[in-house]
Amino acid sequence: MSDVLELQDVSVVREGRALVDQVSWSVKEGERWVILGPNGAGKTTLLNVASSYLFPTKGTATILGDTLGKVDVFDLRPRIGMAGIAMAEKLSKRQTVLQTVLTAAYGMTAGWQEEYEDVDEQRARAFLDRLGMSDFLDRRFGTLSEGERKRTLIARALMTDPELLLLDEPAAGLDLGGREDLVRRLGRLARDPIAPSMIMVTHHVEEIAPGFTHVLMIRQGKVLAAGPIELELTSRNLSHCFGLPLVVEQAGERWTARGLPLG
């Protein structure tokens, strides 16, 4: 299996502080990774390196075989699908859901002047259907609920047929039903052998869909644990990561975590 992402001693330093601190990490083709860590740990910063939007201050980042600094990122970016708040903010609120997904095929965040191919429209409709958004095709993106917006962004990220799919807190802000619906859909994607390699940032182990294979835990910019989920997602590691005693349990194919009562 080839490396989809290879970070060697990567640090991102801002105002004299390492937001990501000497991280070495490799993601192989077909793996589905979860990044867990407390607020401010450096999860989004790490994802921004993986998406080629942020260059390391130190170390080397190789994405889909190309090393940042030695490659034209405009060739690399279409090969990476990114769904997160940062992407949502770049999109026009007035475009319809279908337009929002379709524009991804042309590497644009806005614009409806192009002649779109029928085949692209069919693909956009198929991805939206897969994410349960078929009833919203003509709705303006800016009027969607949080859950609907999240599902549209994932459909959009898949539109370019990426080799690497990055999801930044896809379940944040969703109610219980919305979260469970999304987890089921992500589970289906994670288990699809032809789906891209995936990296998902989350705060909650409950949001890990079945089919995710690996976990990376980060605290204050440093990696605390990285490896197969069954080995690394332990009470000990999670307690260390979040800085309080936690009990992790696996219930079927899902995970739960809770704090121990104060003694």
Ligand SMILES: Nc1ncnc2c1ncn2[C@@H]1O[C@H](COP(=O)(O)OP(=O)(O)OP(=O)(O)O)[C@@H](O)[C@H]1O
């Ligand atoms: N440009 C910047 N300059 C200085 N500090 C920054 C900059 N960008 C981010 N930070 C800080 O870096 C740290 C890591 O931020 P990051 O967004 O990667 O964390 P996170 O783990 O994604 O957090 P959260 O779970 O709260 O979203 C935070 O303390 C943040 O305030």
